[in-house]
Amino acid sequence: xxxxxxxxxEASIGEEENMAAWLVxxxxxxxxxxxxxxxxxxDVRVRMKAVGICGSDVHYLKTLRLADFVVKEPMVIGxxxxxxxxxxxxxxxxxxxxxxxxxxxxxSCWRCDLCKEGRYNLCPEMKFxxxxxxxxxxxxxxxxxxxxxxxxxxxxxxxEGAMCEPLSVGVHACRRANIGPGKNVLVMGAGPIGLxxxxxxxxxxxxxxxxxxxxxxxxxxAKDLGADGVVxxxxxxxxxxxxxxxxxxxxxxGVDVSFDCAGFNKTMSTALSATRAGGKVCLVGxxxxxxxxxxxxAAARCVWHCALSPxxxxxxxxxxxx
Amino acid sequence: xxxxxxxxxEASIGEEENMAAWLVxxxxxxxxxxxxxxxxxxDVRVRMKAVGICGSDVHFLKTLRLADFVVKEPMVIGxxxxxxxxxxxxxxxxxxxxxxxxxxxxxSCWRCDLCKEGRYNLCPEMKFxxxxxxxxxxxxxxxxxxxxxxxxxxxxxxxEGAMCEPLSVGVHACRRANIGPGKNVLVMGAGPIGLxxxxxxxxxxxxxxxxxxxxxxxxxxAKDLGADGVVxxxxxxxxxxxxxxxxxxxxxxGVDVSFDCAGFNKTMSTALSATRAGGKVCLVGxxxxxxxxxxxxAAAREVDIIGxxxxKNTWPLCLEFLRSGKIDVKPLITxxxxxxxxxxxxxxxxxxxxxxAIKVMFNL
Numbered sequence: 185x186x187x188x189x190x191x192x193x194e195a196s197i198g199e200e201e202n203m204a205a206w207l208v209x210x211x212x213x214x215x216x217x218x219x220x221x222x223x224x225x226x227d228v229r230v231r232m233k234a235v236g237i238c239g240s241d242v243h244y245l246k247t248l249r250l251a252d253f254v255v256k257e258p259m260v261i262g263x264x265x266x267x268x269x270x271x272x273x274x275x276x277x278x279x280x281x282x283x284x285x286x287x288x289x290x291x292s293c294w295r296c297d298l299c300k301e302g303r304y305n306l307c308p309e310m311k312f313x314x315x316x317x318x319x320x321x322x323x324x325x326x327x328x329x330x331x332x333x334x335x336x337x338x339x340x341x342x343x344e345g346a347m348c349e350p351l352s353v354g355v356h357a358c359r360r361a362n363i364g365p366g367k368n369v370l371v372m373g374a375g376p377i378g379l380x381x382x383x384x385x386x387x388x389x390x391x392x393x394x395x396x397x398x399x400x401x402x403x404x405x406a407k408d409l410g411a412d413g414v415v416x417x418x419x420x421x422x423x424x425x426x427x428x429x430x431x432x433x434x435x436x437x438g439v440d441v442s443f444d445c446a447g448f449n450k451t452m453s454t455a456l457s458a459t460r461a462g463g464k465v466c467l468v469g470x471x472x473x474x475x476x477x478x479x480x481x482a483a484a485r486c487v488w489h490c491a492l493s494p495x496x497x498x499x500x501x502x503x504x505x506x
Numbered sequence: 507x508x509x510x511x512x513x514x515x516e517a518s519i520g521e522e523e524n525m526a527a528w529l530v531x532x533x534x535x536x537x538x539x540x541x542x543x544x545x546x547x548x549d550v551r552v553r554m555k556a557v558g559i560c561g562s563d564v565h566f567l568k569t570l571r572l573a574d575f576v577v578k579e580p581m582v583i584g585x586x587x588x589x590x591x592x593x594x595x596x597x598x599x600x601x602x603x604x605x606x607x608x609x610x611x612x613x614s615c616w617r618c619d620l621c622k623e624g625r626y627n628l629c630p631e632m633k634f635x636x637x638x639x640x641x642x643x644x645x646x647x648x649x650x651x652x653x654x655x656x657x658x659x660x661x662x663x664x665x666e667g668a669m670c671e672p673l674s675v676g677v678h679a680c681r682r683a684n685i686g687p688g689k690n691v692l693v694m695g696a697g698p699i700g701l702x703x704x705x706x707x708x709x710x711x712x713x714x715x716x717x718x719x720x721x722x723x724x725x726x727x728a729k730d731l732g733a734d735g736v737v738x739x740x741x742x743x744x745x746x747x748x749x750x751x752x753x754x755x756x757x758x759x760g761v762d763v764s765f766d767c768a769g770f771n772k773t774m775s776t777a778l779s780a781t782r783a784g785g786k787v788c789l790v791g792x793x794x795x796x797x798x799x800x801x802x803x804a805a806a807r808e809v810d811i812i813g814x815x816x817x818k819n820t821w822p823l824c825l826e827f828l829r830s831g832k833i834d835v836k837p838l839i840t841x842x843x844x845x846x847x848x849x850x851x852x853x854x855x856x857x858x859x860x861x862x863a864i865k866v867m868f869n870l
Binding site (some may be wrong): 308360484 | 789
């Protein structure tokens with residue numbers, strides 16, 4: 185282990201056994217010991233305090249795979265997390281034991297062209313919590329690079345720290361789509377990702393945000409969280425033209441950017457049709473792999489399909505379900 | 507008519523009747539009189555000298571429609587054109603009779619938000635030569651706004667001037683895709699649009715350009731025009747993975763930007779798969795309206811799809827490329843016809859047939 189302090193509780197309790205939630209088989213999670221790697225000079229050891237569940241975690245539990253990633257051996261689950269620094273490596277200057285931090289899950293290589301140009305989320309050597317074969321963070325403790333641990337402001341809770349991960353998807357989408365005060369936003373899907381995207385869009389200054397879903401309850405939540413308008417839609421492709429009309433009426437103005445936070449033929453087709461000429465559609469959600477959409481009419485109106493990577497993964501094959 | 511000179515030939519011949527090639531019904535073109543509108547103060551009257559045939563012209567001939575545009579009454583065809591100024595309106599300062607000019611076809615409104623932000627190609631009130639109900643320019647003369655007529659450099663011919671229109675599609679695509687010295691380019695489809703896109707990409711500095719097509723002859727033309735590599739592909743969707751592998755091998759590096767200049771499921775799917783993470787795919791070609799493509803894998807690699815519709819602010823750059831020799835469009839003009847009923851019919855047949863015809867050009 186490198187130099188650095190240990191939290192005083194640990195010193196008095198003695199060496200505890202680190203436990204984690206392991207995905208050991210289809211639909212089977214087991215809390216079992218999780219041996220931590222040695223602490224490198226630029227690493228920190230973090231005691232986990234808050235860990236959220238993501239749809240991808242559930243998908244791995246249910247199917248043992250996601251796109252090209254396959255769970256071939258038991259793997260610790262979870263990646264949306266925050267905790268308290270227990271120990272820091274010898275070269276760590278910006279953090280000390282006791283600091284509350286939120287963790288960015290993915291460790292990039294920092295040698296390839298994509299990393300060097302700043303698009304490190306696309307690094308082919310990405311090592312990401314709970315994307316096999318990399319262990320996740322639903323554990324008592326993890327070891328992680330210090331530069332991927334972000335100190336929480338005093339008034340931000342550990343749970344809010346863990347929420348930074350899903351929120352980051354929304355923030356990244358808003359950046360890629362260049363959301364600002366002049367951009368009216370349409371959000372397809374009011375699940376967790378649709379909601380964080382809506383919150384991020386508002387924070388980026390979007391003046392009007394309309395949220396679309398098939399479910400009344402989700403729409404009600406969206407409204408409570410600040411959507412300017414909500415539109416209930418069906419799962420029937422034939423309803424697209426009528427729904428596009430309703431969406432535009434509720435927006436009361438052109439749709440500048442649409443975020444498809446579901447990722448299905450219908451949501452993508454609706455987004456492409458509803459977005460004004462010269463606008464953008466961000467495909468955020470990972471629904472179906474292959475999609476049938478009216479691409480050419482959208483291209484002829486220069487609707488820029490802005491692709492959005494989840495903070496992991498390098499390619500998807502056919503996905504189950506949806 | 508506004509103030510301004512008239513060419514001296516016209517004054518001595520007397521008032522000629524302006525004739526044009528009209529689309530009068532399905533598969534039916536007729537050369538008939540075409541009455542010109544009055545010359546406004548900022549207009550010019552142009553004697554047409556070179557007019558190219560576009561796939562859209564052929565499509566209107568064959569089907570009387572294109573997307574949402576329907577030919578409901580007879581319409582003059584043609585929009586890729588260049589000619590000589592005959593008369594200028596009273597407020598026209600930058601052009602005089604005798605000037606050789608290339609014409610940008612589309613008249614935007616210049617009042618809407620899209621126009622004001624410079625994306626005038628998307629103007630909903632666009633009046634575009636040979637997009638119904640607006641008459642085209644395969645005629646002896648047309649009247650057009652002076653600001654859409656661009657003077658040809660001395661060493662650029664009228665035919666090259668007419669080629670500015672299709673070339674503009676390639677130039678606009680390269681701008682939207684941000685082509686430059688670091689961008690390796692893949693072009694799907696070696697038809698006229700694929701070829702002008704390739705030429706434009708080279709002019710923008712693309713170091714490696716690979717062109718893909720189903721046809722050996724077209725690939726051979728692409729190679730002659732400077733493609734670094736060509737790949738022959740099938741129309742079979744199942745061949746995509748193998749073809750992507752071949753493409754990447756021929757490129758010898760990552761594909762930074764792909765231009766789909768055909769616009770079909772297969773070409774788009776191939777482009778999306780072949781383009782590196784963080785790259786771009788430009789959908790230039792208008793093949794099928796609805797497409798089935800592996801969108802999510804592309805999205806998961808942040809391969810962005812960029813739509814292309816016509817062009818904006820491209821004529822000056824096109825003319826500069828032609829003047830400097832950075833782009834040579836002359837090899838694309840494979841067939842030439844005069845302006846007579848028989849030749850108009852033959853010309854369109856030649857263009858529709860495809861084969862070894864790239865650009866069919868009228869000389870008036």
